[in-house]
Amino acid sequence: MAHDKTTPAIELINVSRRFLSPTGKSLTALRDFTMTVERGEFVAVVGPTGCGKSTTLNLVTGLASPSAGEVRVMGAPVKGIDPRIGFVFQSDALFPWRTVIENVMAGPLFRGRAKSDATAAARDWLARVGLSRFEQHYPHQLSGGMRKRVALAQTFINGPEILLMDEPFSALDVQTRVLMHEELLRLWSQAKASVVFVTHDLEEAIALADKVYVLTAGPATVKSVYTIDLPRPRVVADIRYEQSFINYSRTIWADLKEEVETSYARAAA
Amino acid sequence: MTDAAIDIRAGAFKPGTSDAEIEAAAAKASQHRRRTVIFWRVAILVAFLGLWEIAARQAWIDPFFYAMPSAIAQRLYEWTTEGTSEGPLWYHLYVTMEESVIGFVTGSVAGIIVGVALGRNRMAADIFSIYIKVINSIPRVVLAPIFIMILGLGLASKVALAFVMVFFVVFHNAFQGVREADRAMIANARILGASNWQLTRSVIVPSAMSWIFASLHVSFGFAIIGAIVGEFVGARFGIGLLINIAKGSFDAAGMYAAIVIVMVVALGAEYLMTMVENRLAKWRPQPLHETQ
Numbered sequence: 001m002a003h004d005k006t007t008p009a010i011e012l013i014n015v016s017r018r019f020l021s022p023t024g025k026s027l028t029a030l031r032d033f034t035m036t037v038e039r040g041e042f043v044a045v046v047g048p049t050g051c052g053k054s055t056t057l058n059l060v061t062g063l064a065s066p067s068a069g070e071v072r073v074m075g076a077p078v079k080g081i082d083p084r085i086g087f088v089f090q091s092d093a094l095f096p097w098r099t100v101i102e103n104v105m106a107g108p109l110f111r112g113r114a115k116s117d118a119t120a121a122a123r124d125w126l127a128r129v130g131l132s133r134f135e136q137h138y139p140h141q142l143s144g145g146m147r148k149r150v151a152l153a154q155t156f157i158n159g160p161e162i163l164l165m166d167e168p169f170s171a172l173d174v175q176t177r178v179l180m181h182e183e184l185l186r187l188w189s190q191a192k193a194s195v196v197f198v199t200h201d202l203e204e205a206i207a208l209a210d211k212v213y214v215l216t217a218g219p220a221t222v223k224s225v226y227t228i229d230l231p232r233p234r235v236v237a238d239i240r241y242e243q244s245f246i247n248y249s250r251t252i253w254a255d256l257k258e259e260v261e262t263s264y265a266r267a268a269a
Numbered sequence: 270m271t272d273a274a275i276d277i278r279a280g281a282f283k284p285g286t287s288d289a290e291i292e293a294a295a296a297k298a299s300q301h302r303r304r305t306v307i308f309w310r311v312a313i314l315v316a317f318l319g320l321w322e323i324a325a326r327q328a329w330i331d332p333f334f335y336a337m338p339s340a341i342a343q344r345l346y347e348w349t350t351e352g353t354s355e356g357p358l359w360y361h362l363y364v365t366m367e368e369s370v371i372g373f374v375t376g377s378v379a380g381i382i383v384g385v386a387l388g389r390n391r392m393a394a395d396i397f398s399i400y401i402k403v404i405n406s407i408p409r410v411v412l413a414p415i416f417i418m419i420l421g422l423g424l425a426s427k428v429a430l431a432f433v434m435v436f437f438v439v440f441h442n443a444f445q446g447v448r449e450a451d452r453a454m455i456a457n458a459r460i461l462g463a464s465n466w467q468l469t470r471s472v473i474v475p476s477a478m479s480w481i482f483a484s485l486h487v488s489f490g491f492a493i494i495g496a497i498v499g500e501f502v503g504a505r506f507g508i509g510l511l512i513n514i515a516k517g518s519f520d521a522a523g524m525y526a527a528i529v530i531v532m533v534v535a536l537g538a539e540y541l542m543t544m545v546e547n548r549l550a551k552w553r554p555q556p557l558h559e560t561q
Contacts, residue, residue: 083462086460095454095475097478106463110458110464138551140552158461
């Protein structure tokens, strides 16, 4: 096993993933999918709705395994759930019966850290996401944006080297979403994790990522890869008015549009 | 009653009415509403009992079969002060409660354990589901004679009957609750590092808890049914025995009196259960009151 620091964080090599539908038919979600995420790199994956974007993430976590091809994390093949991975979900995956601080402590406690230790770490992370005052609240008492911050703290407290995000901010309103982008970039720059960020929002992808993967309409495969050469640190609220951002946006959208139309036509048929 | 929102009717307030005035008016309206509800509840009860009493005294209905509220009250008074013909009332009540509570606790614990275990294991669930369906189709009370034959007239046979009454209800809800646990939440826990056991204990069971509690509410009533039916069929003590003896001596008032006792106990248990549930479920959103 190659464990030197030069291997990419994530490699998907010619991966296919098939499902069996409830009626017993075989469906292909991914086909000959190849992607490489370098260490500390921020990769965004965009594609039409339902094309199989989320499947790529499940393969990396080990919650699903490929039907063909190879998935490697830090140079080694994926076997089960890797503790170096953190995942932020699209839906609310917080535990509603636990207070905010108990939610954040969950990871360290599951992993066998002492309670006092976990509490201290959780306090620290809640302070970093600006929720110290809400330690004893329950998730339902918080706004959607605050719940996402709790989810970020819950994920980051485990110190993930790889961060997978599945349309994490899609349920938030536009203003809150921009604030969350800033928050995420700040946490990411401190944590130095490799990120795969799945989204259907192209502007979000360009504003955040170093590289944008455009996927085809399902079964998904990589259509093209764009390197986003915008300077960091980025101010997400302002960056979208810069000319270079608009140029990226226009080029990639032209590419993505075809796939969206294919996917739409198929759904309508 | 309490979750009803109080609407502010359009035009009820002139522009410029302060919040304090609106709140005062709303508080008054809600108090008024509460009083009306209580008034009608009491009125209906009084009318029902009054009508019963009059009907029995006027011989519209035969008091021999239907008794009358005053006779029932009289019988309850006798039982509490002088005891029943079979010994002190409290002892009978104690015996029935002991059977119900033991049956309820063991039945629900077993129901939760088996429900969660099968809910977590699809293979086992597929294998056993047919047997559970078959056993579940037996009306539980027909087991009473069998239990009494095997376990005798004492505590064990009643507990067994209360147990089977409770077990299936709780099992069903626990199983369903486990199956309905949110997939994202489970995936989240696993990625955060939860082992299988941690996942069951700190994610699956808590998320099934509201389902389980829904079944616990009804199943204490079922436990009482189990105990009393068992006592009908054969017992030396218990409320069911009192009803049976009252039946044997054509003592209508005695039967109704026993029913009143069971009613009070069941309502008390329901109240306790709601209190426990509210305490455990403090994480759940409270209904929001409009202008309260």
